[in-house]
Amino acid sequence: MRSPRLLSLRLRLLLLTAALLLAGLSLVSVVATDQLRRYQLDRLDTQLRSFTTLLAQAPAIGLDDPMGTASLAVTDPALGLIGTPYLAYLDAAGAVVRGVHSSRLAEAALPAGSALRGVPTSGTAVDLDAADGSSRWRAVAGPTAGRDGTVVAAAPLAEIDATAARLRATTMISGAALLVLLTAAGWYALGRGLRPLRRIEHTAAAIASGDLSRRVPVVAAPGTEIGHLATSLNVMLGQLERAFAERAASEARMRTFVSDVSHELRTPLFVIKGSAQLNRMGALAERADVDEAMHRIDREATRLTALTEDLLLLAQLDDASEGHLDRTPMDLRTLATDAGHDLRALDPSRAVGLTGPGGDGPPGPAPVHADEARLRQIVANLVGNAAAHTPPGTPVRIGVGTAEGRAVLEVADEGPGMTAEHAGRVFDRFYRTDRSRSRSGGANAGLGLAIARSLARAHDGDVELETALGEGACFRLTLPLPDRS
Template sequence: MSLRGRVLGITLLLLVAALLSSNGLVIGQLRHDLVGQVDERIRGLATVAARLPSLPEVAVEDVPQVRATVEQQLIRDVHLAYLGPDGGVDRVVRAAAGRPPELPRLDAAAVAGRGGRPFRVPATGGGDGWRVVAVPRAGGDGSLVVAGSLGVVNRTVRQLTGRVLLIDSAVLALLGIAGWFAVRGGLRPLRRIEATAAAIAAGELSSRVPELAAPRTELGRLSAALNGMLDRIEAGDAARAASEERMRRFIADASHELRTPLFGIKGFTELYRMGGMPERADVDASMSRIEREAARLVELVEELLLLARLDEEGTAVPLHLTPMDLRTLAADALHDLRALDPQRPVTLTGPGGGPPGGAPVLGDEARLRQVTSNLVGNTVAHTPPGTRVRIGVGTEDGVAVLEVHDEGPGMT
């Protein structure tokens, strides 16, 4: 069963219980009051009849005093009889219209013990009961019994019970219909939350639960909690995407940085294998160069690890500035190009041509060497074999310049 059905069902059950309880109490109280009215009337009738002289054994209509009292008391069905001292019926002054009451033994002691209080007896052969009052006669000879039928009371209670049940049924039906729409409207915010959750499950992490109610209500607190959870989920997803992007960038940087030294070492070894180093001095120079490239590889690996940590922490790479000359980097770049592509013509000139010159700077040699290695690697990778390359170094307008110029098609 849906939540709406459960809420409506529980509400209707509580209403049914409340209506039955309240109506039961009202009907019970009404019955008690009606029986009390019957008791008052038969008690008054008994008081008047007990003070009258002995009535002849005729119908009550022939006795004006009793008739007037009965009509005044508005008791439609009355049973009135004289009893002897032993409790036997001497004569019946007014007989019951229907089934008479089934009286217990009412001798003088029993009548005195009842003290004039009304009590209930069944009807002879079943049916509506009777309320009875037994009082001593004025002359002290026997007693008088007056019984009032509860038929009117029972019919009134039955009619009222039927009408109340009909009214309650109509009220419950109307309340059920109104409650259905009310619960449906009250649960509309939950359906909006459900729609938002479905959108998030489909991948729309930017969706948020609207403010459905005041922050201090249950729905308001639920919306705030869900939106907070969604913010953390979206932030975590963004952090994961950023971490993956940093990892891809780190791999690309590592591949780019390590390629040039590795190609340099590979070029020197191939040059040695092909017999391009006939002299011992050439071998020693190449081995020295290979050693420096290997040291650069180790340094690059350490720097890449440092770069990854700094990128994760969001801080900049520290620079170690020292006086240096860019001609050292230019000469190393020349050796790298010749080792990577021995057939490629490479010249060392000044900026824009002419003789090379000094280029003193205050810089981080490791970072500058890293930039130069990237330029050399890009030249070898992105220009056709045999393309002329010029490395220029010197000063221009008081500024130290190091350039790597090729005659390739360029990048688009």
């Protein structure tokens, strides 16, 4: 026999329904047969009691007048008509004085005299066995009037048993036919009802084969169980598709990151290794050549150190940015003023202006609760970016104050600006708008703006960019104002 787990849901539901239906039909058959039998027995008992009472009031009919042939000719059909084919009179000792029965019954098929003596005279009906055991009888007894004795009226139970048997057979046959019809109808109905689940199964199989864009079709009303299931599955599939897409994008970014890191590390390492090999081979005969090689090694080692520190900082910010901040109250105006001095020192020919946010009015207060050293690192990256990517002498404006409920510090230049494509990727790690730019110095590794944004977000702020080709660029640092409660 197949295990229930190997059966389909459709077949299991059908078997369960058929079993419940069979149990219900069986129960109905038993109850109906029992109720019919009780009804017939009650009716027979009433007839027997009535007839016994009548005969007990007129005992002379049975005792004083012997029944001849003419009398039997009248009595015999009368017994069949009243449904009491056996009458017996018992004396005080319990012996059968006279018995009258239908001519259709043999003497051996009647109840024995010993059985008749056991019938209570209170009118309670009892079941008796025939003398030959071939049938069962129902008997009622009552005392006779005017003399000591008992009259017993009895009727066979064969007709009642036959009626109950016919009803039982009828209910079994009709129940079996009904069970077959309802099972066939149930098989068809379950097939239609489970069709949406099969469509969901096919969709799941397609998704399992790699088609994450598939969705469960709308196979039922949203308020139904299958409708809820389809909706939940579609939400889950959308989340899975996004998760896989993000995973693929993350893996692509990781591959790009590893490639960029390898590329950034390879150049200084080759310079250091090449200079060291030249020295070991004795190719640097002059003191000036040795000094130049040591200078190159020191420069590249400094670049490696700066790159390594930047990568370590980014890793720390990705892991737990808040834990690396030492927050204190401060004002962004201090950083803005120092940034202006740094720009003038880098390029005295630049015109550096200090204004409010957006260039409106004088600089305003911008209190924050932040790590000053990290904010200086952000501003240094923004200032260095403006100095590196604009021609010498290009004017730069530094705005500071509050706007829209946040502290703002912005560095805006009038340089060449960027296209939308470059602006969308300028905060990516190792991204450069000009790949041909010299890589001397750690600031050109393409990590400065990525570090600036990561540090800003660690402070619950952000670094934003507004730019257009030929219209300059404005990098804006925004931070939350301190809680005054």
